[in-house]
Amino acid sequence: MKANLRIGICQMMVVDDKESNLRKAREMIRKASRQGCNLVVLPEMFNCPYESMAFPSYAEPIPNGETSLLLSRTARDEHIYLVGGSIPEIDSGGRIFNSCPVFGPDGQFLGCHRKVHLFDVDLESGLSFRESDTLKAGNNLTIIPTPAATLGILICYDIRFPELSRLLSLSGVQVLVVPAAFNTTTGPAHWEILLRTRAIDNQVFVVGAAPATNPVASYHAWGHSMVVDPWGSVLASTGSTETVLWADLDLSRIEQVRKALPLLRHRRTDLYTLKRR
Numbered sequence: 001m002k003a004n005l006r007i008g009i010c011q012m013m014v015v016d017d018k019e020s021n022l023r024k025a026r027e028m029i030r031k032a033s034r035q036g037c038n039l040v041v042l043p044e045m046f047n048c049p050y051e052s053m054a055f056p057s058y059a060e061p062i063p064n065g066e067t068s069l070l071l072s073r074t075a076r077d078e079h080i081y082l083v084g085g086s087i088p089e090i091d092s093g094g095r096i097f098n099s100c101p102v103f104g105p106d107g108q109f110l111g112c113h114r115k116v117h118l119f120d121v122d123l124e125s126g127l128s129f130r131e132s133d134t135l136k137a138g139n140n141l142t143i144i145p146t147p148a149a150t151l152g153i154l155i156c157y158d159i160r161f162p163e164l165s166r167l168l169s170l171s172g173v174q175v176l177v178v179p180a181a182f183n184t185t186t187g188p189a190h191w192e193i194l195l196r197t198r199a200i201d202n203q204v205f206v207v208g209a210a211p212a213t214n215p216v217a218s219y220h221a222w223g224h225s226m227v228v229d230p231w232g233s234v235l236a237s238t239g240s241t242e243t244v245l246w247a248d249l250d251l252s253r254i255e256q257v258r259k260a261l262p263l264l265r266h267r268r269t270d271l272y273t274l275k276r277r
Ligand SMILES: NC(=O)CCC(=O)C(=O)O
Pocket: 044, 119, 155, 156, 157, 158, 160, 180, 181, 182, 183, 186, 187, 190
């Protein structure tokens, strides 16, 4: 297999201290880069505990806040593409979003995805979460073209809405990159199935980047970062502890799978359509 893109995932343990999180992220990005990764992905809310009430005090502007500047410098120093997981972003009107900034190998800001679907749930296990207590939802699809691959960004709960992945794939996205923080209730039940299903439906690569489980945090992330190919095969995966995971993506696999099983061509668009508003 000819590899043309080596993806690294930093499955870092997020703690209640921004400086420690930034230090850890930089260390793990460097480690991934030393392993030959040219695209590195961080998890959702990597600089901040995943708690609605923590988001406002950790929030920063993008791309000029402390975290963005560190990510930009690190991408430039390591000469890599960097998908900056997500952080709480504050805009000029004081609104806060769950946002993923992306940087290129000379440190340039390439774009930002604001989580479109907010995680507001009351699970039977007793876990309740209400992102909308402090966050606003984004309103855009995010495609980042790079010379290595066309990336589409989703943040965590966004993966549950198949329309979004389908629209991105129909727009030419080859790799769906998903910074996430599933939990120990929904993670074991749905995480792997969702990542593999989006890959199979759309015949694209899917990269899920999660934080490691922090046993003293109020929200227990499930971990289990994973890379899936367009056939739905798992190329790399891990458990719940802190680690750098990597996989080689051969993008020609997309065309091979689509040629053998032409799902996108076999859609009955005379019977149904998906409209982007
Ligand atoms: N951070 C999130 O969006 C969590 C999503 C999640 O756990 C799920 O089950 O969906």
